[in-house]
Amino acid sequence: MMLPPQDPKERLKARGAASRPEGRFETQRREWESDGWDLVEETRLLCTEIATEHPRSIITRNDSPDISFDRSVNPYRGCEHGCVYCYARPSHAYLGLSPGLDFETRITAKPDAAQLLERELGRRSYRPAPIALGTNTDPYQPIEAKLKIMPAVLRVLRDWNHPATLVTRGHTVLRDLDLWAEMAARNQALIGISLTTLDAGLARSLEPRAPAPHTRLRMIHDLARAGVPVRVMVAPVIPVLTEPEIEAILTAARDAGATTASMIPLRLPHEVAPLFRDWLDRHRPDMAAHVMNRVQAMRGGRDNDPRFGHRFRGEGIEAELAQQRFRLARRRLGYQQGMPALDCTRFGPPPRSGDQMSLF
Template identity: 65%
Template sequence: MPIPPPDPFLRLKARGAATNAAGRYEAHERVAENDGWDIPEDERLLRTEVSEERPRSVINPVASPDLPFDRSLNPYRGCEHGCSYCFARPSHAWLGLSAGLDFETRLVARPDAARVLERELARKSYRPATLAIGTNTDPYQPIESRYRIMRAILSVLSEWNHPVAIVTKGALIERDIDILAPMAERGLVQVGVSVTTLDPRLSRALEPRAPAPARRLTTIARLAGAGIPVRAMVAPVIPVLTDPEMERIMTQAREHGATAASWILLRLPLEVAPLFRDWLARNEPGRAAHVMNRLREMRGGADYDADWGKRMRGEGVAARLLAQRFDLAARRLGLDRPLPGLRTDLFAPPPRSGDQLSLF
């Protein structure tokens, strides 16, 4: 899938993608072309747009055999962090939008998510299990500071004593420590913080609107200091670019309070592969071929292999070496233990005004 040339009159500021190729379900492609007229065009700054969605359901069933949860929730569609490697980019095609610039600039918020969630929890047929949030797009991306959807969701989960596992890069999660810390005391929450690299320059290019690496380490420290179990996610591991940092990332995370760690190999499904190759050509031209060749060694010669059991770790000698390095470092640092399991036995409807109180 070729990447169309960027619009020469579109000014991009801190964006991971440079183009806006049509989604895979679209019948037509739009490409910016010079019309030959010697008339100056106005340069346009690409800004973030947010629309709102009113969902009928927010709990998504998950049947993937290589994931440790069976349900998830997404407060937002698209992600302003703009990570060039984000495996969730192809999900924007379901909206008729591009996995490129649209994914990071045309966002969808779900302001009623907490209310809908509470309605689903109240169903007599509902059975509690850990709810995963942040597995597709980041719940603490910048627009959360305005919409506060995640905070409302956490308030509902806390009231119902429902377990939740959160994945984020966003430092904004610190705002919600007042809800998360009491939930942690009841065994209801754990957090995974993704640290891709410790190099601020590389992070700025890879993840243009996400917090800097040092800021994420501070977030780990503040969550851990509040008694919230934190897992350091070395993800994604990008051959050549970030894999040499694996042990240093784990060491820094441990020193900041993380008690567990995990890793995931770079995933390039569908539209993500050409977008990431384009990013490499623009930002790392001298290492682009080396990165992709190493990655293909771990993906059976392709840019990506979506098979269960392979998509997270890859295969072959290079992939096994990465796994061995991670395992050795995790044991040495004491990060090879899972986070404490989350409780489901406390789940119950919150008391309401006028309810009959128990005598015991």
Template identity: 60%
Template sequence: MRRLQVGRGGRRENGAVRAVRGLADLANVRGMFQSRAMDRPFVRTPGRGAGGNPANRYDRLSTEAAWDGWAPEEDLPPLRTEVSLERPRRVITRNSSPDVPFDRSINPYRGCEHGCVYCFARPSHAWLGLSPGLDFETRLVARPEAPQRLARELARPAYRPAPIAIGTNTDPYQPIEREHRIMRGLLEVLLDHRHPVAIVTKGTLIERDLDLLAEMARRRLVRVGVSLTTLDRDLARRMEPRVPPPARRLQTVARLAAAGVEVRAMVSPVVPGLTDHEIEAILARAKDAGAAAASWIMLRLPLEVAPLFRDWLETHYPDRAARVMARLREMHGGRDYDPAWGRRMRGQGPYAQMIGQRFRVAAARLGLDADLPPLDCSRFRVPPRAGDQLSLF
């Protein structure tokens, strides 16, 4: 196998023939070709969502695999997760998007080991000079000093509290949180400051922090959204390879609710032609588990996510690939994705309207359509530190 370095215009550069480097490259190459001897495709990336490493859109040069007549005879070892550490200058990120219900968020990690093939956050890895494909789920960045930075930002005299969203880009309870415990540190800071937080996760590791979450819930400082994409264990394993199975996530909903934490069941994303028939069943199971509200978002395929998802569909569900993509394009003006405000989350047209109507009817029947009461910002305080002058009142 040869690796050819190619410019943006497709021209091969001088001296471009190079050996394949890195397990990610090898896995990408392995998945692109078929073994004639065994008459089957090679297993691309066991335990991973993406089938390869597409080029970083910001790089001047990219690499392509070229067949040289030789086929690997043995399966390569699985890709291992690599974690780098980052010291952020600030951790609260501001946004002004008109179609999201928060104006600030925190990301304890960059990249996500869950490996959901449809993840709309994959293109953000290109900002780090990495690929939105396998790099996004294997080359991660942890921010261990995030809790200390957060405490400093909350202590600034000009800071005004509003709910902070965590988990809206990458999952704060992905597997590496077990070792790094950054999310727990952030919750400790937020509880000390009586600051409200809204958490989104697929990870059952959130149960580890039930002691903090229950205390915050008593003060109306927290709510949690648990993403439930499908009830089909096999589909979930293919689409979300390192996420706990659906039944286990429903147990997490039940345990959070039993601890007094308000839980929103997030039917997200709805994949047309693949998971859309499960909307009512997911809502019913979530209600039985103790969810207090529900929401939904249509599948989003920005930038590099679209070719990754198309490749995944052709590999795992070739009989449905054309139908799924046709439905998506029908909702996005003939494109794989329309990023316009107000349309990117739901799409438009008859099919999108039908999905929305089905969700509204099912949620209303189950009592999951009510708006949850707002989180309490009035309790915010900056706790005293050693040496501070204490108030007499």
């Protein structure tokens, strides 16, 4: 898939993608082409646009055999962090938007998330199990500092004694540290911090608006010190680029306070593959072919392998060697095996004003 050139009238600052390739459902393709007039065009800085959505439900269910949770809540569509490798980029195609620049500049927020969540938890048919937050896009991306959707969501979960897990790289999670600590004290919280690389320069181009690696290590430290169990997610592991850092990342995260760890090799579903190839050509042209050859060695000769049982692990000697290095380092560093089970037994509606409290 050939990507369209960058719009010459747009100036990009800290963006992972450089263009707007059409989504896989589009029937037309648009390209910029010079009209021969050598006039100086006025450029404009491409800024983030926020739209709002008012869905009828907020809990998304899944039955994937590869995923450890069966329900999730995502307060946002799209993510301003702009990680060029993000597996969620193709979801923007369902909105008629580009998985490229649109994914990181046209964000949809769900301000009613907390009210919807409380309504769904209150249904008589609801049975509790940990809710995963941030499974598609980061609920602590930059705009959350202004919109403050997550505190209300967490208060609902806390009041209902409902366990939750989180995947994030957003520093704003520390704003809600008191709520996470309160849930963790009841064994109802687990936070995963994604740490792709310790190289600040590489992180700046791969994940242009995400916190720097040292900031994420500080997040792990502060969360762990507050009693919140933290999992370091060495993800994605990119051959050649970040794979050599597996042991160093695990060591730094352990020293910061992480107690569990996981690893996922690079996935390039649908439109992500050409976007990542374009990033390599712009930022690492000298090693682009090497990286993609190694990726394909783990994906059966293709850029991506979507099969259940393979997409999160890869296959072949390349994938097995990386997994073996990860397992050995995890054991040597004293990480816990598996993830702690969260407590669902306390789930129930919060007391309302005027309710008769139990004596025992």
